[in-house]
Structure formats: structure tokens, C-alpha cells
Amino acid sequence: MTVTSNPEQLIPETPPNWRKYFSFSTDHKVIGIQYIVTAFFFFLLAGVFAMIMRGELITPEPDLLDRTVYNGLYTMHGTIMLFGWTFPVLSGFANYLVPLMIGARDMAFPRLNAAAFWMIPVVGILLILSFLVPGGPAQSGWWAYPPQSLQNPTGNLINGQFIWLLAVAISGVSSIMGALNIVTTIVRMRAPGMGWFKTPAFVWTVLAAQLIQLYGLPALTAGAVMLLCDLSVGTAFFDPAQGGDPVLFQHFFWFYSHPAVYVMVLPVFGIFSEVFPVYARKPLFGYKIVAVSSLIITGLSGIVWVHHMFASGTPGWMRIVFMASTMLISVPTGIKVFAWVGTIWGGKLRLDTPMLFALGGLINFVFAGITGIMLSSVPIDIHVNNTYFVVGHFHYVLYGTIAFGIFAGIYHWFPKMTGKMYYEGLGKLHFYLTFAGTALNFLPMHPLGLMGMPRRVASYDPEFAFWNVLASLGGFLLGISTIPFILNMVSSWTSGKPAGNNPWKAIGLEWLVSSPPEHENFEEIPIVIAEPYGYGKDEKLTENLGG
Amino acid sequence: MNIKKTVTLSAIALFLIAASVWMGRVSYSWFPPQASAEAILYDDLFSILTAIGTFIFLGVTLAIGYNIIFHRAGRYDTSDGPPIEGNLRLEILWTVTPLLIVIGLAAASYQTYDKMNLHGATEIAHLPQVMESAYADTGITTEPMTKIEVDSKQWAWVFRYPEKNVTSTELHLPVDQRAHLKLRSQDVIHGFYIPAFRVKQDIIPAKTIDFEFTPIREGKYRLRDSQYSGTYFAAMQADVVVESPEDYDRWLNQAAKQTPTPAPNQAASEYAKREQKEDSAGWQTVVPAPAPMVNYHP
Incomplete structure (x- = not known):
């Protein structure tokens, strides 16, 4: 590792002020914030797409948008929310927090880290530019199932689907680079004394998530490249008209894209596990089993993908096997849920904004978990598969749980990242608007699905109108809910009160250093002597730095 | 366990069971009319899942709500809670119970699936293989x-x-x-x-x-x-x-x-x-x- 051996020669100087965020900095903290802020831009963009879609769906007729435009918007909404917002923002958290939490001065491969980040704006710009090519952006959803995704009505070599596949492949490469870096850092660079069962739960979940990236992403990236060849070079891996097998693509796609949900939700589980002890003033209940359950999820999530294909023409035995494996996943996730409830049980709860978002996220996740079990049941899935029931379940996971966890994390570590306190009133307002908006937007999707409204439609039968109006109003409310958040972040960062090193009186290596932490974090590498959640125990976390 | 606690817990359990059974009943109204033999089987299974789901959801949210209401820290209270790190018996309980529940649900789902007798795409060779049992007492021509x-x-x-x-x-x-x-x-x-x-x-x-x-x-x-x-x-x-x-x-x-x-x-x-329209707003x-x-x- 050449990180610290000769920094003057190898690493470009990091500018001292705001300009550092626009530089090829190799400081994991700068890269972390670059990821988070860039991702938030894509969050707003894809959120606007969603609101335009909800505007179309507020009436049954296709009256606001041309159908092609609706299809392009829903495709780009999903793609940008996943590859532009959720993955990058969580990479940002992993980048920022992992070295601090494990007592390291930086990531294992700082330049690889910077290179992986700078591929994300490329992905985003490619996707946005695809709106400008003739024929518009990809219009095949974020699954891009062939042969529909191969149809290319313009006949041009450079078309929306081509750019989409290119962007997905680049995003895959970026994520593989990031995963390699993060896994190496966690395995090799933990501070002296930090055995696996002294490692914070967030670090465990990041490790579990990034291991999925390493085994799963090659499948998706290969599938995307094969589809790209079918589209542009004339191969026939997936084209049934030439003897290819379109269902094979679905296996490539879901082999990664179901575990991908765990890549996104595991770090959020980690954020919950960090936040609950701090604001309940109690140790994480059953810390060791919570930590290990993340790795069980990593293993199980690799053998569940066919539950997305129950209606695709899968043989009966396969449906039953994958139903069983899918249901099993509820055991390790159940362990986590009960452990969080055990953590807050009888504690001294402080309902600051991070705690509100974590509690709201937990409640939403329990709901999403229950509809998830329903979906794993083969006969149940046969009816609700590809309906709004799935859209509702998915958004309760992606928004109700993951976005809530991300907001909890942003508020919780905002003082550490910026050295400033955020405004609690605006934070609470943001929470209540988001919670109400989430329920109003995504709950009505469940009855719609049970009634039989397919997903991905630009128009629908009038019988579905009532719940769609509610969902649309919820969508607009979610748009409004981001306003206090943006106001809060901008004004707090520029003129918030100084936060001090540890405003939450939290336990953890990241709270032992200044806010924001100096370049290279630790002057002296900490020697860890205690488990990470010693609330109420009055013990020292490290031998040399106190805590 | 004293009497007051026992009574309270029993009352909560009764409430949860009643609410779950009620939701299970209500769930039938969420669907279009039952126009096929499969629909009857389907709605029954969904009702069971809804009841169990309601029980779990209400149980967890009640537990969270109880702590939010009764275990808030006082305004100037900066002390920590009790340093309870876990409880092996509880942890085993909440690992084994969900495991048993999902095994039960998988079995029930399999049974329903078997009765519905929906063919996957690769079972063409076995046709026709109608499960008589599902229609035994319905008088339907199988x-x-x-x-x-x-x-x-x-x-x-x-x-x-x-x-x-x-x-x-x-x-x-x-x-x-x-x-x-x-x-x-x-x-x-x-x-x-x-x-x-x-x-x-x-x-x-x-x-x-x-x-x-x-x-x-x-x-x-x-x-x-x-x-x-x-x-x-x-x-x-x-x-x-x-x-x-x-x-x-x-x-x-x-x-x-x-x-x-x-x-x-x-x-x-x-x-x-x-x-x-010459100036169509859409794409090709x-x-x-x-x-x-x-x-x-x-």
C-alpha cells in the first residue's frame, strides 16, 4: 500500500476549502461527502420524475404525457433512484464512516476509491443525456427484459437503451471497485484490539453488503454486456426470434438484483443498530447475534432470486424451493427487528430527529417485511406479481426503510461531518412530513395491487381511481417534505452552531476525534479494549484515547 | 410475575388476537369477486397471512409505542438506561418462533399451490394432471x-x-x-x-x-x-x-x-x-x- 509512504508524489494535494469537493481527492471523508451530495442531486431529479408520473396517474386516462414519455420516465426514475441515489449515498456512508469506526486513517486503496466515485457522475450524465438522443431514453424499465428491450424502434446504433446499458455496466464496475476496497479495508485495517466482536454493527453490515456486490455484480454486469451485444452487435443470447432464451436474462438479472436490495438495506440495518443504542441509552440488544445475522443474510440472499420469476414460466419444484429459501430470510431479519425493540425496551428514549427517522423506518420495515413474506408465498405471488402490490412493498423497503435509515444517518452524523448542529425543529418537520407522505403515497398501492392494477401502466381502468388520487397526493407531499431538509442542511452547514466532538454523548471511535475529523483522522491509532455499545456501563472504549 | 402484569399481558394478547382475526376477515373485501375455483383457495390463504401479519405488526408497533410513551428520558435527564446486553433465552425464542411460523406458512402455501394446480411452463409433458381433491365436493367438471x-x-x-x-x-x-x-x-x-x-x-x-x-x-x-x-x-x-x-x-x-x-x-x-399530429410530444x-x-x- 502506497498511501502514506510518499504522499507528496503520489497523491494530488487536496484543496483546503469547499473546492476540495470538486477535486480528485483521495481523502475518504471528502469522497464520502462527494458520494452523499451527488447522490442527493439524483434523488431530487428522480423524485421529480416520480411526481410527474404521479401527475399522470392522478386520472385514469393517459392525458398528461405521451405513453412513450411515461415509459421513459418510469424507467429513469427506477434507474436513477437505484444507481444514482441509493447505492452511491450508501457508498458515501461506508466511505465516510468505516475508516473512522475501525480506527483507520483512510481506506485501503484511496485512489481506487476516488476513481470509483468519479464514475458515478459519468453514469448520471450518461443517463440524463439519453433524454436527448433520437427515440428518447430507455423505455423498458430497470429490469430491461428482452426481447422488449431489444426492439430499438429508431434503428440507430446510439439509442436510449444502448446508453442505459452502458451506464449500468459502468456503475457495476464502479461498485465492484468500491466493494473490493471496502472489504479489504474492513478485513485488514481494523485498529489493534478490534476483534470481530468489538467491531461496530454498521461495519458488519457494510461488510455483509459489499460481499454481495462481489459475488452478485459480475452476473448482472455480464448480463448487461450480453444484452448490449444482442442490441448492438447482433448476437442472440436472449432473442427468441433467433433461438436465444429471454428467461436466461431474467436469471442473470435477478441473481444480482434481488441480493442488491440487501446491499442497500443491510447498511441501513447497520445505521439502525448504531442509532437505537445512542438515543435509547442502552447497549445494542444481542449485539453478537445481530452482527452475525448480517452474514447469514448475505448467504441466504444469494439463493432466493427466482421468487421474482414465479410467473415467468418456472417449473413447479423451482417455485417451491425458492419460496422456502425466501421465507427463511425473515429469520435473520426478524432477529434484527426484535433486537432493536429489545434495545429501546425500558431505555431512556430521546426523540431527536435521527431517532424519529430510525423508529419510523423500523415500523415501515416491519410492514414491508410482512408484505414480503406474502410475496414469497408462490400462490399469493401469482396474483399480485407485477401489480401495484409489489410496487407498494418495494417502496416501503426502498423509501420507508432505506431512505428513512439514510435520513437517520445523515442527521446523526451531520455534526461529525460538518462540525455544525442542524436545526432540530426543521428536522422534526422533515420527519413528520416524510412519514405522512410515505404512508399516503405507498399504502394505497397495496389495495390497488390486490384489486389487480398492473405496475408500469400509464393509464388504468376507472375502478382504480380513488386509491391513485391518494397515492398521487402522497407523492406530492413527499416532494414538499424535502424542502425543510434542504433548508436545514444548507443553513446548518453554513451557519449552524458548533457541534463539538460528541454532541450525542455517543460511544464509538468516530466520536473521539474532532468534528469534522482532521485529515487522516487519528493522530495516534486507537487501541480498542471494549465492545462497541457500553451504554450505562461506565467503561473505557480505548486504552489510549479514552472514550 | 404478579397478577396485575398477567392480566395486562393477557388483555393485550386478547386484543392482538381479536384484531388479527378481524383483519383476516376484512381481507376478503380487498379483492375482485371470486370468479374462479383458484380465487377461493387464494383468498383463504391470503386471509391467514393477513391475520398473522397483523398480529406481528401490531405486536411490534405496540411495543415500540409503549416505550415511546413510557420510557422517554426526562428533559434534563442525561443518564443512561440499564446496561442490558441481551438475553439468550429471548434471542433463541425470537429465532425459533419465526422459523416455525415460516415453516408453517411454507407448508400452507404449498398445499394451496398444489390444490390450485397451476402449471409452470415446463410441465407441459405431464398434462393433464388435474388434482381431483380440490374439486371433490364442488361438482365442477375437472x-x-x-x-x-x-x-x-x-x-x-x-x-x-x-x-x-x-x-x-x-x-x-x-x-x-x-x-x-x-x-x-x-x-x-x-x-x-x-x-x-x-x-x-x-x-x-x-x-x-x-x-x-x-x-x-x-x-x-x-x-x-x-x-x-x-x-x-x-x-x-x-x-x-x-x-x-x-x-x-x-x-x-x-x-x-x-x-x-x-x-x-x-x-x-x-x-x-x-x-x-405532426408535432407529437412523444418519442418513436x-x-x-x-x-x-x-x-x-x-
Whole structure:
């Protein structure tokens, strides 16, 4: 590792002020914030797409948008929310927090880290530019199932689907680079004394998530490249008209894209596990089993993908096997849920904004978990598969749980990242608007699905109108809910009160250093002597730095 | 455990059970009418899942709510809570209980699936294999009726009745007889989905997929494409008419006498309208197949 051996020669100087965020900095903290802020831009963009879609769906007729435009918007909404917002923002958290939490001065491969980040704006710009090519952006959803995704009505070599596949492949490469870096850092660079069962739960979940990236992403990236060849070079891996097998693509796609949900939700589980002890003033209940359950999820999530294909023409035995494996996943996730409830049980709860978002996220996740079990049941899935029931379940996971966890994390570590306190009133307002908006937007999707409204439609039968109006109003409310958040972040960062090193009186290596932490974090590498959640125990976390 | 605690816990448990049973009952009202034998099996299973789900959801949220209300830190209280790090018995309990629940749910789901007897695409060789048990006391004919060919294309459904060589854009089925469809697609993947029947099957191009179910209630229902198929995906719908065997035969004979005419097709007509406008707001699309020529259309 050449990180610290000769920094003057190898690493470009990091500018001292705001300009550092626009530089090829190799400081994991700068890269972390670059990821988070860039991702938030894509969050707003894809959120606007969603609101335009909800505007179309507020009436049954296709009256606001041309159908092609609706299809392009829903495709780009999903793609940008996943590859532009959720993955990058969580990479940002992993980048920022992992070295601090494990007592390291930086990531294992700082330049690889910077290179992986700078591929994300490329992905985003490619996707946005695809709106400008003739024929518009990809219009095949974020699954891009062939042969529909191969149809290319313009006949041009450079078309929306081509750019989409290119962007997905680049995003895959970026994520593989990031995963390699993060896994190496966690395995090799933990501070002296930090055995696996002294490692914070967030670090465990990041490790579990990034291991999925390493085994799963090659499948998706290969599938995307094969589809790209079918589209542009004339191969026939997936084209049934030439003897290819379109269902094979679905296996490539879901082999990664179901575990991908765990890549996104595991770090959020980690954020919950960090936040609950701090604001309940109690140790994480059953810390060791919570930590290990993340790795069980990593293993199980690799053998569940066919539950997305129950209606695709899968043989009966396969449906039953994958139903069983899918249901099993509820055991390790159940362990986590009960452990969080055990953590807050009888504690001294402080309902600051991070705690509100974590509690709201937990409640939403329990709901999403229950509809998830329903979906794993083969006969149940046969009816609700590809309906709004799935859209509702998915958004309760992606928004109700993951976005809530991300907001909890942003508020919780905002003082550490910026050295400033955020405004609690605006934070609470943001929470209540988001919670109400989430329920109003995504709950009505469940009855719609049970009634039989397919997903991905630009128009629908009038019988579905009532719940769609509610969902649309919820969508607009979610748009409004981001306003206090943006106001809060901008004004707090520029003129918030100084936060001090540890405003939450939290336990953890990241709270032992200044806010924001100096370049290279630790002057002296900490020697860890205690488990990470010693609330109420009055013990020292490290031998040399106190805590 | 003292008496007060026992009474409180029992009351909460009773409340949870009552609420769960009630939700399980209510869940039947969330669906379209039960128009197939499969739908009855389906709604029963869903009701069980809803009841169990309600129990878990309410249990967890009540526990959270209790702590939010009764275990808030005082305004100036900066002390920590009790340093309880875990409880092995509880942890084993909440690992084993969910495990048992999901094993039970998997078993129940398998049973329902078995009774519904929905064929996956690769079981064609085993047909017909109707589970008599599911219909033992319903008086339903389990022998599959004449096969109906279902042709899907961007963006139209055409149903062909080979026995009379009739084509139609409306699917007619006799009540209380097991329907046997041969699903085909001419272009991309479509999904055959009739919500009132609770059945769905993707149609993979270049394959013929056998699909069976049993309508049990006369009426008009909706068939929708359930696998995204491009620009006019949302418009790819058709009516399904379930009628008495006599009415069905009458309709079939009537239709056989009519010469084929072009059926109205939403995708084709929307596309034609779009082509007339020079400054269309949309992007280039796959051109819809021309309106199908059929003996019968509504």
C-alpha cells in the first residue's frame, strides 16, 4: 500500500476549502461527502420524475404525457433512484464512516476509491443525456427484459437503451471497485484490539453488503454486456426470434438484483443498530447475534432470486424451493427487528430527529417485511406479481426503510461531518412530513395491487381511481417534505452552531476525534479494549484515547 | 410475575388476537369477486397471512409505542438506561418462533399451490394432471374443455377456438368447466392476468405455454397484460365473459357464422391519431400490429 509512504508524489494535494469537493481527492471523508451530495442531486431529479408520473396517474386516462414519455420516465426514475441515489449515498456512508469506526486513517486503496466515485457522475450524465438522443431514453424499465428491450424502434446504433446499458455496466464496475476496497479495508485495517466482536454493527453490515456486490455484480454486469451485444452487435443470447432464451436474462438479472436490495438495506440495518443504542441509552440488544445475522443474510440472499420469476414460466419444484429459501430470510431479519425493540425496551428514549427517522423506518420495515413474506408465498405471488402490490412493498423497503435509515444517518452524523448542529425543529418537520407522505403515497398501492392494477401502466381502468388520487397526493407531499431538509442542511452547514466532538454523548471511535475529523483522522491509532455499545456501563472504549 | 402484569399481558394478547382475526376477515373485501375455483383457495390463504401479519405488526408497533410513551428520558435527564446486553433465552425464542411460523406458512402455501394446480411452463409433458381433491365436493367438471389458443402481440389479444375455427377479441368461457389455454406470443413477453381469477402466467415468445384454471361465477371480467410489453402496454386489455354452457355454445355457433372483420384496437387507434399530429410530444415507438381480423368482437 502506497498511501502514506510518499504522499507528496503520489497523491494530488487536496484543496483546503469547499473546492476540495470538486477535486480528485483521495481523502475518504471528502469522497464520502462527494458520494452523499451527488447522490442527493439524483434523488431530487428522480423524485421529480416520480411526481410527474404521479401527475399522470392522478386520472385514469393517459392525458398528461405521451405513453412513450411515461415509459421513459418510469424507467429513469427506477434507474436513477437505484444507481444514482441509493447505492452511491450508501457508498458515501461506508466511505465516510468505516475508516473512522475501525480506527483507520483512510481506506485501503484511496485512489481506487476516488476513481470509483468519479464514475458515478459519468453514469448520471450518461443517463440524463439519453433524454436527448433520437427515440428518447430507455423505455423498458430497470429490469430491461428482452426481447422488449431489444426492439430499438429508431434503428440507430446510439439509442436510449444502448446508453442505459452502458451506464449500468459502468456503475457495476464502479461498485465492484468500491466493494473490493471496502472489504479489504474492513478485513485488514481494523485498529489493534478490534476483534470481530468489538467491531461496530454498521461495519458488519457494510461488510455483509459489499460481499454481495462481489459475488452478485459480475452476473448482472455480464448480463448487461450480453444484452448490449444482442442490441448492438447482433448476437442472440436472449432473442427468441433467433433461438436465444429471454428467461436466461431474467436469471442473470435477478441473481444480482434481488441480493442488491440487501446491499442497500443491510447498511441501513447497520445505521439502525448504531442509532437505537445512542438515543435509547442502552447497549445494542444481542449485539453478537445481530452482527452475525448480517452474514447469514448475505448467504441466504444469494439463493432466493427466482421468487421474482414465479410467473415467468418456472417449473413447479423451482417455485417451491425458492419460496422456502425466501421465507427463511425473515429469520435473520426478524432477529434484527426484535433486537432493536429489545434495545429501546425500558431505555431512556430521546426523540431527536435521527431517532424519529430510525423508529419510523423500523415500523415501515416491519410492514414491508410482512408484505414480503406474502410475496414469497408462490400462490399469493401469482396474483399480485407485477401489480401495484409489489410496487407498494418495494417502496416501503426502498423509501420507508432505506431512505428513512439514510435520513437517520445523515442527521446523526451531520455534526461529525460538518462540525455544525442542524436545526432540530426543521428536522422534526422533515420527519413528520416524510412519514405522512410515505404512508399516503405507498399504502394505497397495496389495495390497488390486490384489486389487480398492473405496475408500469400509464393509464388504468376507472375502478382504480380513488386509491391513485391518494397515492398521487402522497407523492406530492413527499416532494414538499424535502424542502425543510434542504433548508436545514444548507443553513446548518453554513451557519449552524458548533457541534463539538460528541454532541450525542455517543460511544464509538468516530466520536473521539474532532468534528469534522482532521485529515487522516487519528493522530495516534486507537487501541480498542471494549465492545462497541457500553451504554450505562461506565467503561473505557480505548486504552489510549479514552472514550 | 404478579397478577396485575398477567392480566395486562393477557388483555393485550386478547386484543392482538381479536384484531388479527378481524383483519383476516376484512381481507376478503380487498379483492375482485371470486370468479374462479383458484380465487377461493387464494383468498383463504391470503386471509391467514393477513391475520398473522397483523398480529406481528401490531405486536411490534405496540411495543415500540409503549416505550415511546413510557420510557422517554426526562428533559434534563442525561443518564443512561440499564446496561442490558441481551438475553439468550429471548434471542433463541425470537429465532425459533419465526422459523416455525415460516415453516408453517411454507407448508400452507404449498398445499394451496398444489390444490390450485397451476402449471409452470415446463410441465407441459405431464398434462393433464388435474388434482381431483380440490374439486371433490364442488361438482365442477375437472376434465379440461376444448383448448383455446391465446395469441398475444403488441398490443392485442386474440382468442381462437379451434373446434369451430372462431377468432374473437373477447374471451368467452363456460362456467364450472376447467379452461385450458394455449398461450403464445408473437413478439415480446406478455403476461396473461385475470385478477378475478387470481391467476397469471408470463407468455414467452417462441413457446406455447399450457395454462389451466376453473371459472365458477358468471359475469364479465378483465384480462390485462401483466408483463411490461412496451409503449401501449397499459392499453393491452380484453374482456372475459363467463357464461352458462348453453350461452357459451350459442355464442360460439353465432360467431362461427360471422365473417372476420377488423376489431377495434386501442393501441392501433391511438397510434393512428398520434401519427396525424405532426408535432407529437412523444418519442418513436414500435408500430402496433394492425387491428386483428376476428369473427367476433364486442
